[in-house]
Amino acid sequence: MRLARYLWTEYGTYTLGFASLFVIWQLTSIYLVGSVLFPPPTLVFRKGLVLARSGVLLEHLAASLQRILAGFVAGSLLGIPIGLAMGSFRPVRRLLEPYTEFLRFIPSVAMITVAVIWFGIGEASKIFLIIYTTIFIVILNTAAGVSAIAPNKIRAAESLGATPAQIFFHVALPATVPYILTGMRLAMANSFTTIVAAELIAANDGLGKMLWDGRLFMLVDDIFVSLVTLGLLGFVTDRLFRWAIYTFAGKYSPAT
């Protein structure tokens, strides 16, 4: 009984919210719109199953996911040290700020053109774009995290006898982790936008390519399968990321 109540309060309303989304979609599609251009979820799921069994869906999904992961990991690995250096040393900040402040206003979608010219329509151009869309958010959040460290944390370490290097590794770095993780989470959301846009324009596979083919051959159901897959994929990745933060880095929560 207590377990049931726990499950209800924890997941019940949440599941209800999700269910209502599909119910409203179903009702709108059948009774309000009634057009093949807006298929109900039942139809989309049936089509999704067909595509999943044939392996087509998985192929596109794997292609998109691989690009996102490769670019996201590379972009974070590059962005974190740059952000730390910019937040810690004023000259570095002055030197690199023109790059970050200029480039972050050129949307990654706009960079698709040059990416394709430079790297072709293969994997390289997609991974370049995901790195591009990831790196600035991670840099800015990391640098902001470093400057947000309470001065008393540094002072306390100094009067406890820590050297500048020790202060960096034992105080500045761990104090910045919550900001780094937030930056990575935002970057992950951006990656989804970018990968679809890039695959719409130039790709041989991926969920974006699936969308484009759907439009080209008037396969409305396929378009919706791709859209729902994107939504679910984004939702699941974000949840996994939050879960990982909570499990492995819970003590780095920005509470104190």
Added chain:
Amino acid sequence: MPLVSFHDVQKTYRSLHGVDYPALEHFSLDIEVGEFFCLLGPSGCGKTTVLKMLAGFEAPTAGRILMDGRPVTGASRDRGVVFQGDDSLYGWLTAAENVEFGLRMRRIGKPERRERAMRYLDLVGLRGQAKKYPAELSGGMKQRIQIARVLANEPKMLLMDEPFAALDAQTRALMQVELASIWRATRTTVLFITHDIDEAVILGKRIGVMRAGPRSRVKGVVEVSLNGARSRTDDAFLAYYKQVYEMIRDEVATSLSRAD
């Protein structure tokens, strides 16, 4: 020779508009080895500036600050600092890990530093909270962690910047009693900053009363010859309270009229 001496120290702050504010001028003070010195003054008189300079966080504009006869040139583990708020604690470390931070920086082996951390957690009455994170502890407990963290590092002196100011009245009174007994047990030299006369008379062996800023300095020093645990209802306590109160009353009035 005193442990610490301020010789004719001057500190001037420059505002963003380029206006100079002389916080301290001709500030001189000696602190003896093993004494509990309370620096008392109205808000804005520069008490915290005195502590920051002795800690080595800020340099004086003119004058000399000596410890053991050598000038203070920066932060050092000789002078452990207990801050007013809890933002100096490391939220990602447990209470015990916070306490052993200084020992870890000196690469003292884990068994020894854990043993020492537990000893000082015991001293501040927090042995049972060793594995908790600061966010899980109350305000009073967090200040005790700060005190244990500094004591475990065995500094030559303790600098405390209104460490109990953010606590509720009951917790503050309890912490004062505990700090007094810790001091009697360890006999570490303490510079304790406060604006609370009651707190100064409860804790201080000597009380330095500061003038209202700007150009603040020590107005006078009161020696408190009460031994052992002090009681607020003693006649002697009340007499000292009155004496310090008379000294600081005009300064508070001045500082209030200047704030208008």
